[in-house]
Every structure is written in structure tokens, then in C-alpha cells.
Amino acid sequence: xxxxxxxxxxxxxxxxxxxxxxPVHRAVVTHGHADHARxxxxxxxxxxxxxxxxxxxxxxxxxxxxxxxxERRTLGRAVLSLHPAGHILGSAQVRIEVGGEVWVVTxxxxxxxxxxxxxxxxxxxxxxxxxCTFGLPIYRWPEPDGVFGEIERWWVENAxxxxxxxxxxxxxxxxxxxxxxxxPFVQGGGAPGTILVHGAVDELLPAYRAEGIAFPPTExxxxxxxxxxxxxxxxxxxxxxxGTAWVRKLGPVSVGFAxxxxxxxxxxxxxxxxxxxxxxxxxxxxxxxxxxxxxxxxRVGLTHGQTGTALRYLTEERGLDxxxxxxxxxxx
Amino acid sequence: xxxxxxxxxxxxxxxRTNEKVAALRRYFAEAPAADAAWALAVLxxxxxxxxxxGARLREWVAERSGYPLWLVEExxxxxxxxxxxxxxxxxxxxxxxxxxxxxxIMDEWLAPLPGAEDSEKRRVVERAWGCMDExxxxxxxxxxxxxxxxxxxxxxxxxxxxxxVGMEPAILAxxxxxxxxxxxxxxxxxxxxxxxxxxxxRPYPFFLAHPLSDGPEALDGGPExxxxxxxxxxxxxxxxxxxxxxxxxxxxxxxITPAFPEIGEAAGALPSGTVLDGELLAWESTGxxxxxxxxxxxxxxxPGPKIRREVPARFLxxxxxxxxxxxxxxxxxxxxxxxxxxxxxxLGVREPDDGPIPVGWAxxxxxxxxxxxxxxxxxxxxxxxxxxxxxGVEGFMLKHRQAEYGxxxxxxSWWKWKVEPLTLDVVLLYAQKGHGRRASLYTDxxxxxxxxxxxxxxxxxxxxxxxxxxxxxxxxxRRNITERFGPVRAVEPELVFELAFDQxxxxxxxKSGLALRFPRMVRQRTDKPVDEADTLESARRxxxxxx
Ligand SMILES: [Zn+2]
Numbered sequence: 002x003x004x005x006x007x008x009x010x011x012x013x014x015x016x017x018x019x020x021x022x023x024p025v026h027r028a029v030v031t032h033g034h035a036d037h038a039r040x041x042x043x044x045x046x047x048x049x050x051x052x053x054x055x056x057x058x059x060x061x062x063x064x065x066x067x068x069x070x071x072e073r074r075t076l077g078r079a080v081l082s083l084h085p086a087g088h089i090l091g092s093a094q095v096r097i098e099v100g101g102e103v104w105v106v107t108x109x110x111x112x113x114x115x116x117x118x119x120x121x122x123x124x125x126x127x128x129x130x131x132x133c134t135f136g137l138p139i140y141r142w143p144e145p146d147g148v149f150g151e152i153e154r155w156w157v158e159n160a161x162x163x164x165x166x167x168x169x170x171x172x173x174x175x176x177x178x179x180x181x182x183x184x185p186f187v188q189g190g191g192a193p194g195t196i197l198v199h200g201a202v203d204e205l206l207p208a209y210r211a212e213g214i215a216f217p218p219t220e221x222x223x224x225x226x227x228x229x230x231x232x233x234x235x236x237x238x239x240x241x242x243x244g245t246a247w248v249r250k251l252g253p254v255s256v257g258f259a260x261x262x263x264x265x266x267x268x269x270x271x272x273x274x275x276x277x278x279x280x281x282x283x284x285x286x287x288x289x290x291x292x293x294x295x296x297x298x299x300r301v302g303l304t305h306g307q308t309g310t311a312l313r314y315l316t317e318e319r320g321l322d323x324x325x326x327x328x329x330x331x332x333x
Numbered sequence: 334x335x336x337x338x339x340x341x342x343x344x345x346x347x348x349r350t351n352e353k354v355a356a357l358r359r360y361f362a363e364a365p366a367a368d369a370a371w372a373l374a375v376l377x378x379x380x381x382x383x384x385x386x387g388a389r390l391r392e393w394v395a396e397r398s399g400y401p402l403w404l405v406e407e408x409x410x411x412x413x414x415x416x417x418x419x420x421x422x423x424x425x426x427x428x429x430x431x432x433x434x435x436x437x438i439m440d441e442w443l444a445p446l447p448g449a450e451d452s453e454k455r456r457v458v459e460r461a462w463g464c465m466d467e468x469x470x471x472x473x474x475x476x477x478x479x480x481x482x483x484x485x486x487x488x489x490x491x492x493x494x495x496x497x498v499g500m501e502p503a504i505l506a507x508x509x510x511x512x513x514x515x516x517x518x519x520x521x522x523x524x525x526x527x528x529x530x531x532x533x534x535r536p537y538p539f540f541l542a543h544p545l546s547d548g549p550e551a552l553d554g555g556p557e558x559x560x561x562x563x564x565x566x567x568x569x570x571x572x573x574x575x576x577x578x579x580x581x582x583x584x585x586x587x588x589i590t591p592a593f594p595e596i597g598e599a600a601g602a603l604p605s606g607t608v609l610d611g612e613l614l615a616w617e618s619t620g621x622x623x624x625x626x627x628x629x630x631x632x633x634x635x636p637g638p639k640i641r642r643e644v645p646a647r648f649l650x651x652x653x654x655x656x657x658x659x660x661x662x663x664x665x666x667x668x669x670x671x672x673x674x675x676x677x678x679x680l681g682v683r684e685p686d687d688g689p690i691p692v693g694w695a696x697x698x699x700x701x702x703x704x705x706x707x708x709x710x711x712x713x714x715x716x717x718x719x720x721x722x723x724x725g726v727e728g729f730m731l732k733h734r735q736a737e738y739g740x741x742x743x744x745x746s747w748w749k750w751k752v753e754p755l756t757l758d759v760v761l762l763y764a765q766k767g768h769g770r771r772a773s774l775y776t777d778x779x780x781x782x783x784x785x786x787x788x789x790x791x792x793x794x795x796x797x798x799x800x801x802x803x804x805x806x807x808x809x810x811r812r813n814i815t816e817r818f819g820p821v822r823a824v825e826p827e828l829v830f831e832l833a834f835d836q837x838x839x840x841x842x843x844k845s846g847l848a849l850r851f852p853r854m855v856r857q858r859t860d861k862p863v864d865e866a867d868t869l870e871s872a873r874r875x876x877x878x879x880x
Contacts, residue, residue, distance in 0.1 A: 137404075137407065137408050137411060138398070138400055138404065138408060138421075138422055139408045139411065139412060139418065139421040139422060141421070264421070265411070265412055265417075265421075266345065266414065266417055267412065267413055267414065267815075267816050269346070270345075275346070275347060275348070275349070276346060277346070307411075310404065310407050313403075314400075314401070314404055317401070318401060
């Protein structure tokens with residue numbers, strides 16, 4: 002029902018590709034990250050709440066059709082529906098049903114709370130194809146509330162010492178999660194300064210606001226705003242911005258990274274930032290196991306990340322029928 | 334334990350020196366003396382005996398977490414740090430109990446473990462897991478496996494504590510030298526502004542020289558202002574005789590008297606209350622032996638008569654630091670020298686008069702006076718230096734006649750002027766397996782020097798050690814891997830090597846900004862603590878040495 006081709010995962014019964022790697026006639030796109038949403042296909046199907054973000058990535062003219070979560074759409078012999086994946090705003094799991102047989106492709110997903118995305122929905126199926134970016138039991142995520150508490154304390158400490166706070170996370174998804182997560186702190190009057198955002202982050206905010214996601218007030222980083230708020234501001238920027246000349250306009254900074262990889266001390270140290278915050282938009286090991294259990298699936302395919310280890314564990318320790326789906330490195 | 338864990342995490346997450354100092358000061362300000370004593374011992378590099386082998390711990394974690402052992406091993410491969418891997422894998426604590434204090438853990442939980450039955454070890458470990466959160470377990474595992482390292486050097490810890498209690502860092506550094514028990518009483522004495530910390534056996538911090546890069550002409554005061562000594566190729570050491578106790582201390586602050594009993598006995602000939610600074614050498618009747626010979630003895634706890642005959646040891650004194658129980662370090666260099674010479678007059682030790690370097694030794698008391706070098710001006714000295722290598726010395730020490738015996742390595746009053754090749758004392762950072770015959774051994778090493786609080790890679794070398802030495806280092810590397818990147822293994826920054834090379838050139842390809850030409854290992858410096866490895870600055874100064 003779902004087969005792997007050179008162009009990516011293909012559903013012959015519906016004649017549709019899931020997150021195709023190159024232009025096809027009909028694509029279902031799980032979310033707007035670059036390794037999932039690629040230009041050039043004739044027709045895109047995506048969750049309605051993610052269409053605004055996709056337009057930023059695929060262009061205003063892209064032929065994107067949005068459907069609400071849960072709506073069943075008949076394509077050829079298959080019934081296809083999209084369900085919240087909780088990865089970023091509008092990110093979807095793809096459920097495919099053919100004659101009573103159900104497959105689910107999770108796309109990227111997470112099960113921890115995120116004020117900027119819908120809540121993950123567990124689905125029952127016969128065959129589950131799950132992402133496995135963090136496929137080792139050392140990856141277990143702490144409660145995000147606690148992580149936000151750490152970020153907020155760090156900002157306050159930095160401001161007290163006259164250092165600008167530079168918080169790095171992917172410009173699509175992580176950055177908005179950080180902003181939305183800081184809203185209660187800002188509203189409660191705890192923030193020691195203004196929040197500035199890098200241009201790459203700022204550009205995506207309207208697509209979120211249009212879907213009703215609330216953010217604290219922000220200003221775009223410029224020479225002027227950086228000078229005005231130097232020493233007290235919290236700046237949200239993509240990781241690629243850290244370590245470039247761009248940082249210099251912020252004055253003395255303390256640099257933090259928000260990512261699941263920050264769970265490992267060695268990674269934190271090599272990142273050469275001042276702080277690492279364990280905040281991931283992917284599922285952790287326990288979440289992966291819970292998703293598999295709740296799905297009731299007898300067959301499990303894994304994609305992205307260290308799949309070999311998790312597959313061996315599922316086969317040997319859980320007695321599941323498993324298979325790997327090779328993907329590319331560098332997935333977000 | 335909670336407080337110490339917080340300190341560990343604070344030190345671990347920042348690279349800023351002032352933040353580290355602040356965290357240390359906060360800890361020492363708040364911690365009870367019993368805990369602070371242990372923290373100080375651990376942070377200044379006290380070796381803790383491994384209470385539980387890592388393999389056993391992995392099995393227990395596998396059982397406790399319900400994961401198969403192979404999965405635990407794969408996690409370890411990814412994380413690269415055993416203590417951390419295990420902390421990340423364990424389920425959350427379940428007893429609701431609080432962990433006990435650091436000193437309870439060290440004195441009551443861990444101290445009896447090395448000799449205990451496995452079942453008792455496991456009971457203690459399970460008890461700890463039941464009451465500790467993830468970070469506390471990480472620290473506990475590090476204490477348990479004897480591999481405690483955090484990004485602070487001994488000097489920084491000393492500085493922070495000295496600031497906190499308001500005393501001279503040099504005094505504290507002195508008190509921390511050598512053996513002291515991590516008890517609250519000792520800790521209180523260590524930080525007391527006026528306590529007489531005259532533990533019988535304690536050596537003084539070694540005063541160190543800077544390498545001279547441009548030749549002596551630029552030195553202040555001209556040749557008359559300087560005393561010149563041979564720089565022997567042995568082990569810098571202090572020989573102490575106080576209150577009937579005779580001790581030989583290496584630069585690495587280890588007591589090496591048992592390995593050189595004849596030197597310890599000879600110290601009995603010195604008046605009580607004497608401390609000599611000098612060089613320990615292997616020496617036969619015709620002159621000094623190679624350093625490697627001396628190292629053969631260094632490794633033996635109780636040397637037999639055969640090796641003592643083959644490799645006789647001799648201590649040549651450079652300096653007199655204490656006489657009749659009085660600290661002489663503030664006296665000018667030449668005054669200390671006069672007192673040293675008078676002391677040897679009294680001992681009746683005469684140096685044979687056989688050329689610029691007195692290589693002969695008729696036997697007898699294995700204590701000697703390292704002679705001053707007489708030369709008519711810098712040029713004559715440079716000529717002598719050129720022939721020095723054949724005579725088995727490394728070069729010259731230039732000491733200002735008015736120099737005090739300082740602490741550490743302040744610039745200006747002591748210089749070492751080495752015979753080529755250039756050398757640096759560097760720290761082993763990474764290792765990789767060799768090729769061909771050595772494909773199964775870690776033989777290719779990357780070394781680093783200090784840049785502030787950080788070690789930066791300076792060069793690679795894979796030659797210079799004997800097969801036996803390579804095997805020994807290989808074994809050590811396997812036990813001390815901290816991270817893995819492909820075939821490269823990062824190791825605990827603990828081993829110091831003397832690296833020789835022909836030239837230092839500027840380089841844009843290396844993070845250090847320098848490239849070494851023809852680097853090779855001269856020897857492992859087992860006598861040198863890692864804090865005293867060379868700095869990037871000292872490496873840069875060698876740039877000028879040969880254009
Ligand atoms: Zn994604």
C-alpha cells in the first residue's frame with residue numbers, strides 16, 4: 002500500500018506520493034520543512050492550518066489544496082485523511098485506508114506540548130511508518146515547562162549582567178514554539194527586556210498569527226533595535242546565525258541552543274554556546290514506544306535517524322515485524 | 334550531593350572563567366567544611382579509587398532499566414561518557430528520598446566499596462539510584478568509576494577558594510601541595526589565615542622557568558646579573574628532611590622515595606629542616622644515563638639490588654628552599670646559592686673537577702651540588718651550549734641573582750635556554766589507531782597546549798616511543814576514552830608528553846594558528862601534572878626562535 006520509490010514514499014491505490022523527493026503529479030505534504038516540502042509538483046495536498054507556511058516555502062502560486070484534519074478524502078481506491086502530528090503548526094500524519102487495511106505515515110511528530118502546534122493524535126493502524134530521529138533510549142525529553150523556566154531564568158541572569166540573550170532554534174517551528182512558549186512569562190511581567198527576532202524567523206510569524214497562534218510582542222533585529230535593546234533583549238535566531246558576524250551587532254551575548262541534541266553533554270560542549278536547552282520537535286524514545294503501542298500495529302517501519310538500533314530492539318524485544326526506510330541525512 | 338551537583342553542572346555548562354570562579358566561590362561559601370574538603374580534593378585532581386568496574390555498572394543499568402545490554406552499549410557509543418550514558422538511561426528515582434551529603438557519600442558509601450562483595454556494591458549503587466536525579470547520578474557515577482573531570486584546572490579552583498576566604502593564592506597553593514586528608518579539620522586549617530600548615534612532608538610549589546626564545550642578549554642587566562646552571566635531563570624534584578622524615582617529591586607532586594630509597598637514606602645526612610630543589614638523575618661513574626633509564630626505576634615501588642646497581646640514582650641540588658626549618662624562598666637567588674654551597678661544604682661533598690660539565694662520580698653519598706656554569710659573557714655561553722647535548726644536558730637555566738623563589742611561572746627572573754630541538758610539554762587529547770604492524774594499537778596522537786582554561790590542539794605525532802611504551806599508553810587510552818568521532822578517540826586530558834620538533838610556523842589551517850615541523854615524542858612526562866603543560870603563548874614565543 003505504501004512503497005518506496007526513487008521519488009519517495011508512493012501509494013499506488015491513490016496515485017499519490019508522501020513528501021516526494023522530486024516533482025510528481027500529486028503530492029501529500031506532511032509539513033513545511035525543506036526536506037519534506039519540495040517545489041515543482043503539479044498538485045499538493047496538505048493540512049489547512051499548514052498551508053500558509055507551505056506558501057512561504059513553495060511560493061504563492063503553488064497549487065496547494067488544504068483539507069481540515071480528520072476529513073476523509075477518497076483518492077482512487079484509497080481513503081486518505083490527515084491528522085495532527087504536533088511537530089509544527091499544520092504538520093500532519095497521513096492515514097491511508099484501502100479495503101479495511103490501514104497504514105499510517107507519521108511524518109515528523111512529537112508528543113510533548115507546544116503552544117504553536119496542534120496536539121499529536123494517536124492513530125490505530127495495521128502498519129505504522131514512524132520517524133526515528135532520536136531512536137535511542139538516552140533521548141527522553143524533560144517537561145517543556147521546566148525547560149522554559151530555565152530559559153527564562155537564563156534571560157534574567159544575562160540581563161542582570163548586561164549581556165544580550167541569543168536563543169537559537171530552527172527558524173520554522175522551533176523559533177515559533179519558543180516565542181509562543183515565552184508568552185505567559187512576558188504577559189506575567191517577568192521579561193527583563195524586549196524580544197527581537199531574526200528576519201528568517203520574523204517572515205514566518207504572519208502565517209502563524211493567521212491561524213490564531215499568539216506570540217509576545219517582537220521586533221525585528223536591525224542595527225537600530227539591536228543598539229536600543231542591547232544587554233536586555235532576548236534574540237531568537239536560527240542556529241546558522243550564531244558564530245557569524247551578524248552576532249556582533251548584539252554586543253556581548255550569551256548564546257543558547259534549543260534542540261533535542263542538547264540532551265548529550267558532549268554535544269552541548271561542542272556546540273560552543275553557553276547553554277543548551279533540551280527542547281525537541283521530534284518524538285523521544287518513550288514517545289516512539291508509546292506511539293507504536295497505541296497504534297496496535299503489527300508491522301513497523303522506521304525512517305530518519307539511527308533506525309537500525311530501534312528496529313533491532315522492536316524485533317528482538319517486542320516481537321514486531323519491522324522494516325527500515327532509508328532517507329537522507331540532515332533531516333529536520 | 335545536591336550542592337556539589339549544582340556546582341558540577343554550573344562548571345560544566347560555561348566556558349567563561351569568571352563564571353566558573355563565581356560558581357566555585359558560591360559553593361565554598363555555602364558548603365559545610367566536611368563537604369568542601371571533599372569537593373576541593375576532587376576538583377584539584379585527587380585520584381579516587383574505582384569502586385565499581387564500568388562493565389559491571391553497565392550490566393546493572395541494563396537490568397534496572399529493562400534494556401538489553403547491547404542497547405546500553407550502543408547508547409554508550411553515541412554518548413561517549415559512561416557515567417553520563419548510565420544516568421540518561423536509568424528510570425526516574427522512586428524512593429522520594431533526598432541524596433545524602435557529598436562527604437557521607439565519599440566517606441561512608443564509597444570508601445568501603447573497593448574491597449567489598451559485589452552484592453554490597455550493588456546495594457549501595459541501587460540505594461543511590463533510588464534517591465538521585467539524573468544530574469546527581471551523573472556525578473555519582475563519575476565518583477564511583479574514579480573518572481572525575483570537569484572543566485576547571487587546579488589553579489582556578491585554588492584561586493577561587495583563596496578569593497572566597499581572603500588569602501594569598503600562593504599560600505593556599507602551597508598548602509594544597511602534596512598529601513592532605515579531605516576532612517573538615519584539615520579543610521579548616523587549609524583556609525585558616527594564620528594556621529601553621531607545616532605538615533612534615535609538604536614540599537613547596539615548584540618555581541618554573543620560561544623558555545628563552547631570542548638568546549640571552551636581551552635580558553636585563555647583562556651577564557653579570559645572571560647565574561647560569563646546567564639544565565639536566567632528569568626529574569625535577571624536592572628532597573625534604575624534616576623531623577626525622579625523608580621524602581623525595583616529583584614535580585607531579587608524588588612521593589617517589591620508595592622508588593629511590595638511596596636518595597631518601599642520603600637525605601638523612603642533611604640537617605633536619607632542610608628542603609632542596611634539584612634534579613633526580615640516573616648516573617654511573619662516567620656520567621649521566623639516558624632519561625629512559627631513569628624511567629625504568631620510576632615505575633618500581635621496591636627496586637631490587639640488580640636494577641639499583643644498573644641504574645644508580647643521584648640527586649643534584651640547584652637550590653636551598655628551607656634551612657633549619659626556615660623558609661628561605663624570599664632570599665635573593667645568590668644568597669640561597671651561598672647557603673647551599675655552605676651546606677654541601679659541611680656535608681663534605683666535593684665535585685670532581687673534570688671539564689665544563691662534571692660528569693664523573695666516584696660513588697658515595699648520592700647527593701651533589703649542581704655546578705654553576707662559568708663563561709666569559711653570552712657569546713662564550715652560546716658556544717658551550719652548542720656542545721651541551723653531547724654531554725647529556727638539555728641546555729642552561731638562567732636565574733637572576735636577585736630572584737626570589739616564586740610560585741608558578743611568573744615571567745622574568747628564571748629562564749630556560751634549551752639546546753635544540755625545540756620542545757613543548759603537551760597534553761594527549763586524541764588518539765587514533767596506527768597502520769600495518771601497529772594497526773591494532775592507538776599510536777597516532779594529537780596533542781594540545783593550554784589556551785586559558787582550554788586545551789587547543791597543536792600537533793600530531795606517531796613516533797618516538799618504544800613498543801613497550803606504546804603498549805602502555807594504548808592500554809591507558811582504552812580506559813580513558815571520553816568521546817568517539819569516527820576512528821578518532823578523545824581521551825581524558827591527563828597524560829603529558831614532551832614533544833620535540835624543528836620549527837614552529839604560523840598556520841591558518843590549525844585552530845592554534847601554529848604548525849609544528851617534524852614533531853616527535855621524546856618521552857612521557859609522568860612527573861608533570863597536566864596543569865603545567867605548556868601554553869599556546871609559550872608555543873607562540875618559539876615562533877621567533879628560528880625565522
Ligand atoms: Zn520537520
